[in-house]
Amino acid sequence: xxxxxxxxxxxxxxxxxxxxxxxxxxxxxxxxxxxxxxxxxxxxxxxxxxxxxxxxxxxxxxxxxxxxxxxxxxxxxxxxxxxxxxxxxxxxxxxxxxxxxxxxxxxxxxxxxxxxxxxxxxxxxxxxxxxxxxxxxxxxxxxxxxxxxxxxxxxxxxxxxxxxxxxxxxxxxxxxxxxxxxxxxxxxxxxxxxxxxxxxxxxxxxxxxxxxxxxxxxxxxxxxxxxxxxxxxxxxxxxxxxxxxxxxxxxxxxxxxxxxxxxxxxxxxxxxxxxxxxxxxxxxxxxxxxxxxxxxxxxxxxxxxxxxxxxxxxxxxxxxxxxxxxxxxxxxxxxxxxxxxxxxxxxxxxxxxxxxxxxxxxxxxxxxxxxxxxxxxxxxxxxx
Ligand SMILES: Cc1ncc(COP(=O)(O)O)c(C=O)c1O
Numbered sequence: 001x002x003x004x005x006x007x008x009x010x011x012x013x014x015x016x017x018x019x020x021x022x023x024x025x026x027x028x029x030x031x032x033x034x035x036x037x038x039x040x041x042x043x044x045x046x047x048x049x050x051x052x053x054x055x056x057x058x059x060x061x062x063x064x065x066x067x068x069x070x071x072x073x074x075x076x077x078x079x080x081x082x083x084x085x086x087x088x089x090x091x092x093x094x095x096x097x098x099x100x101x102x103x104x105x106x107x108x109x110x111x112x113x114x115x116x117x118x119x120x121x122x123x124x125x126x127x128x129x130x131x132x133x134x135x136x137x138x139x140x141x142x143x144x145x146x147x148x149x150x151x152x153x154x155x156x157x158x159x160x161x162x163x164x165x166x167x168x169x170x171x172x173x174x175x176x177x178x179x180x181x182x183x184x185x186x187x188x189x190x191x192x193x194x195x196x197x198x199x200x201x202x203x204x205x206x207x208x209x210x211x212x213x214x215x216x217x218x219x220x221x222x223x224x225x226x227x228x229x230x231x232x233x234x235x236x237x238x239x240x241x242x243x244x245x246x247x248x249x250x251x252x253x254x255x256x257x258x259x260x261x262x263x264x265x266x267x268x269x270x271x272x273x274x275x276x277x278x279x280x281x282x283x284x285x286x287x288x289x290x291x292x293x294x295x296x297x298x299x300x301x302x303x304x305x306x307x308x309x310x311x312x313x314x315x316x317x318x319x320x321x322x323x324x325x326x327x328x329x330x331x332x333x334x335x336x337x338x339x340x341x342x343x344x345x346x347x348x349x350x351x352x353x354x355x356x357x358x359x360x361x362x363x364x365x366x367x368x369x370x371x372x373x374x375x376x377x378x379x380x381x382x383x384x
Contacts, residue, residue, distance in 0.1 A: 007368045011158050011183060011361030013326060015254070018362065019207040024256035027213065028249035036236065037246055047248050054255035055247075061255075061262040062201065063192030064218050068318045071217045071238045072251045075109040076183035079202035079217040080150075082242065083179040084111045086228040087148045087200070088120055091177075094143035101133045102344035103155050104375055106180055109340075111257040112150075121145070129346045130295040131160030139170045146176045153185035157267045157341040157357060158294025159187060159303030168197040177227065181213075183207050187261030188269065188300050199223045200224045203258070205250070209362055210257030214250035217242075264362075272301035272360050279358065280304060282373040287380050293342055293355055302360035305346070311383055313356045319379035323372050 002352075008016065028050060036051045038044025055067035064070065073079045086099060100112050102124055116122045123141050125133050133151060142149070149171050154161050163179065171178040179200040182191055185212050186201075187208030199222055204215040219225070228241060234242030261268075283306065284290050295306040308316065313327035338352035347355070358372065 003246035006322050008370065009358050009360060009364065009368070009372060010324045010326050011364070012113035012159075012207070012300075012357065012358035013359065014206045014212065015209045015361050016363055017206075017211050017259060018257065020270045021210050021257045023171045023251040025253040028252055032248070036248060037245065049106040051057065051246060051251055052249055054251040057120045057259050058216060059218075061258040062203070062218055063194055063196075064187065064308050065194050065221045068239075069193070069219045070220065071242050071252070072217045072246050072312050073217055073242055074213055075206070075215040076105075076181060076202045076244075078163040079204075079215050080105070080179075080181055081111055082217055082228070082231055083148055083200040083202060084108065084115065084148065084160065085231055086241070087177055087179070088115050090227045090229045091147040095147040096117065097121045097123070097143055097145040099123045099125065099138065099141055099149045101127060101145060101151055101158075103127055103131055104150070104181070105181060108141060108150050108152070116298045126216075127160075127344055130298075131155055131158050131341070132295065132298070133162055133167065133347050135163060135166040135170050138167055140169065142176055146174070149180055150178045150179040150181070152193065154182050154189065154300050155294065155341060156184045157339055158345070159170075159184070159300035160294040161185065161298045161300065163298075164198070171199075172197045174306055177223065184300060184303075187258055187265070188302070190265065193218050194221050197222075198372075200228075200278070203254075205254035205257050208257050208261050211250050211253040214247055214254045216254065269301040275360055275364065275366060276302060276304045276358075279304075279360075279369050279373050280365075283376055287378040288333060293345060293347065303362070304358040305342075305355055306358070307351055307355045308380060309351070309354060311380065313354055315383055316356055316376075316379055319382060320372075320375055322375060325372075326359070327353070328353065371379040 032046045034043025034047040036047040055070045057068045058070050060168050112122045147345050167176045177199040181202045183204040186203040199220040201218040230241045234379040289309045291307040338349040342352035
């Protein structure tokens with residue numbers, strides 16, 4: 001007998017691939033499986049045509065002026081590495097200073113540590129108690145030696161949304177490149193690369209109901225390709241900036257996923273915001289002292305990170321076997337370390353360990369939310 005799976009409420013870690021996305025990918029495994037670089041036959045031409053279509057779709061949904069601004073990668077980790085290492089190296093003659101902030105994903109923070117070990121200067125901006133970076137502080141930290149500022153759109157643990165337009169504007173005024181890790185935000189809140197003045201934008205398909213193993217680095221209209229050097233060598237694909245045969249089926253999946261998110265964004269974000277608010281109210285009414293981690297309103301519509309004072313979220317999770325939830329990011333859970341995101345917001349280590357993330361998504365029903373609300377109340381009651 002098959003094991004009954006828990007209700008999935010960990011959509012910040014990854015999402016189920018939408019069946020419409022799977023459908024869009026299938027022909028590129030079995031019929032149109034050519035190499036887009038094969039110029040001498042129809043298999044190659046068809047693959048190249050499909051890839052161009054995926055590029056156009058993705059450019060359109062992310063507000064990039066041209067399909068040539070899209071570089072396909074294996075995901076946001078690679079896109080972040082390429083943006084940070086590529087610009088640090090590409091603009092090495094211009095300056096040696098980079099700026100980021102404390103609650104970034106490890107694929108930004110760890111790359112910054114590597115760059116610091118190689119002699120670059122890295123400033124890590126603090127955030128306030130709701131997770132926001134202060135644009136004024138960014139302005140004061142920019143220097144004539146700054147080549148890149150890297151700030152995320154939405155945080156993966158709390159959902160807090162940064163004031164992107166203002167932050168990008170500060171960089172633009174000083175002619176400093178602005179990179180944004182939008183792995184969590186893309187498809188969930190409106191994003192327009194060129195209108196926001198973003199120079200490099202990282203996205204990942206598996207956070208928006210697409211397949212794992214594919215993402216993109218979107219190059220804004222102002223970015224000169226010479227500002228970026230590749231991390232890999234050995235091919236002319238993706239303008240030589242990301243050599244290697246592009247996974248056409250996965251790229252089609254990313255483009256379709258992004259398109260669906262964009263078409264459904266308004267209705268879906270209203271629905272998710274309604275569900276998270278209902279859940280928050282229910283839990284706050286039933287458990288004294290529950291607090292929200294992150295920003296109360298500038299937040300991803302489906303993300304709820306809750307602090308249960310005095311409780312251990314590991315034990316709480318054990319008491320909730322019917323639900324796939326998380327006590328932090330998928331990358332750090334299991335490391336035993338308190339979340340660097342929550343401690344950056346001023347939470348103590350024990351408060352960080354008393355926090356639980358609920359990540360609602362496209363396939364979450366209001367019945368799921370009612371059930372998890374009830375189960376959390378019972379589990380807290382039991383543990384207290
Ligand atoms: C904010 C953020 N950036 C980057 C990543 C890495 O994305 P990928 O799994 O596509 O490498 C994640 C995923 O956990 C994330 O949440």
